[in-house]
């Protein structure tokens with residue numbers, strides 16, 4: 195009998211770790227009091243700093259969890275190739291997990307995503323396949339149509355190679371990881387003194403997984419979905435502008451497994467300009483160097499503090515590092 199696969203979670207920061215994958219999670223929760231003061235709103239924004247993970251994003255946790263669960267349940271065999279579509283961050287998390295758990299990894303990415311992401315995944319040992327955008331799409335602005343082309347290539351490769359698909363939109367691991375790690379961490383760090391959560395949605399794994407956990411733990415807890423202005427499909431609006439700069443989500447996909455059963459308490463619309471303004475404010479006033487979607491989450495939280503949640507505490511995720519956007523207009 196081969197030995198059953200087991201990934202032992204250790205407490206990063208208090209142990210010598212057997213691999214960098216063990217350093218995923220355990221991120222700081224930071225009070226954005228300077229930013230709140232700058233924008234003259236009332237209340238608190240607490241930021242879960244996922245950009246401090248080994249792959250510099252919120253997707254390290256679900257990426258690692260997908261492999262752990264698949265190794266544990268036998269869906270992924272030792273040494274089997276892993277394939278997944280990515281806007282860069284899941285791919286980076288998977289590249290790290292695959293390097294440490296010894297799996298070849300192929301990342302499939304739209305040419306619309308920034309080149310830093312491609313270079314980083316390659317450096318981490320991934321084979322990266324870049325897929326042309328749909329006719330009429332703009333580099334830096336990845337739409338649902340572009341994503342469909344990426345998925346088609348993933349499906350072709352999985353079949354051809356007999357690979358394991360680390361399907362970040364459909365595997366329950368993307369929800370489970372927040373019940374196992376992120377949720378308990380946040381309750382411990384905050385003592386549960388949080389009223390609401392605003393999150394920009396890609397797979398919806400963070401929103402659905404963490405949101406459901408916190409709703410169960412904190413009475414009256416509210417979850418607000420952040421969407422790009424003009425692409426507010428979850429809110430039920432007609433999509434007038436599917437292209438936007440907020441990489442990692444806002445794809446206007448019809449049915450997201452992760453949020454299918456989720457009670458959404460409201461919708462927040464954020465423009466490209468406002469996401470950029472808030473990302474810059476995070477860097478300038480808080481010393482937090484993050485990307486567009488982190489800016490969008492903060493913009494959503496500011497809107498809540500100016501309205502529905504005046505005087506309350508809102509949780510946001512700092513999704514990824516600003517270093518991933520040096521080739522974009524974010525820091526020009």
Ligand SMILES: Cc1ncc(COP(=O)(O)O)c(C=O)c1O
Pocket residue numbers: 251252253281283284394395396397398399400401441442443485487488513514
């Ligand atoms: C930078 C960034 N922000 C936000 C998201 C959305 O996170 P989720 O897939 O958990 O909804 C992603 C997902 O890839 C991302 O890469």
